[in-house]
Amino acid sequence: MGGDDEDDRDDERGIEREYSRRRKMSRGRFAGLCIVEANFALQMARPDSIPGRYRLLAVALMVMLGVWAFLAVRRGLTSVGADGIAVRGAFRVRKRDWHDIYDLRVERRNTKNADARLLTWLYDNDGRRLPLTNVDDWQLPDVRAEVEELRTAAAQHRGMAWELRPEVEDRIGLRAVRRKAQERAAVGAMLVFFAAIGYLVWEVSADGGHRLFAFLLLLWAPLAAYALLVTLFRLRSSRSPAHA
Known part of the structure; x- marks a missing residue:
């Protein structure tokens, strides 16, 4: 009896996972970001670039974008549990129960200058998709194997097989x-x-x-x-x- 209870507890722990940021952005991407910001600052500092009120609006938009990007990186998280998957972004948390999840798919992105080339998407029964933050080939050594292991561990909680409809x-x-x-x-x-x-x-x-x-x-x-x-x-x- 004790062995069965221990196996059940191991199964429950097996589905409890959390994917947070493990690696920082690459040096090349960081350098490109610095160049863009430096060019923006230079354009804003020029007295003959744009009128003051429009310059103020541009700076405000850039600051808002920077705050959003900072919070998205710091707070970005994907957590997996027996009840489903939750994705935390800069300002909100989106949750999907297992019975509402149709599939988990690793897909290659078209952008070539990004650190992560393989992203993981959650598809629900309505065909909508949700990106799983930090479940990619930049943060994980083998994202395909990780997702396949995750699908196997989640099978008992979904109540249905992973099959195409x-x-x-x-x-x-x-x-x-x-x-x-x-x-x-x-x-x-x-x-x-x-x-x-x-x-x-x-x-x-x-x-x-x-x-x-x-x-x-x-x-x-x-x-x-x-x-x-x-x-x-x-x-x-x-x-x-x-x-x-």
């Missing part, structure tokens, strides 16, 4: 198409945003008398471009697998 795969594929369209549209909107900033700087420096128009252009042009590009990319995209 066509209806969920269809939802994942549809959401992948939408996500890809949104990512491409976001890139296009950012390009429009920077173009609008260039026009705004030129308009203010030339004192053409249309600053209100330029400010509205800075706000609405990227939004209009995003909406248009999302629609265009969705129409041109075909359904693709979740790892695409």
Whole structure:
């Protein structure tokens, strides 16, 4: 009897895992970040760069972004237990019960200049996905083996086998198409945003008398471009697998 109880306790401990930040960012990525920040500081220090009120807005946005990034790194955590998986970010915690989890998948990211190339995603029964913070090949020596071991340990808590279901795969594929369209549209909107900033700087420096128009252009042009590009990319995209 005692041996059975001890085995049960070992099984319970086996699913209790916590993935926190173990390795700092690489030197190359840290150097690139420093270059970006130094260039931003240099541009803000130039008296003829942008007007003071716009400079203040840019600095405020950069500070907010820096605070979010700092908290995301310091607080980022994925915890696994008998009741499910919880992912803690900068300001909130997202939880998924085991019976709501469809699959755990290790997927290669398209970005080449990132430290982590293999990321782990949690897919729910509705086809939505959630990134598992610090469950990647930068923080773990063998992330695929870790996730496979995690799937094995979690099998008894899910109440069902890890098997593919066509209806969920269809939802994942549809959401992948939408996500890809949104990512491409976001890139296009950012390009429009920077173009609008260039026009705004030129308009203010030339004192053409249309600053209100330029400010509205800075706000609405990227939004209009995003909406248009999302629609265009969705129409041109075909359904693709979740790892695409």
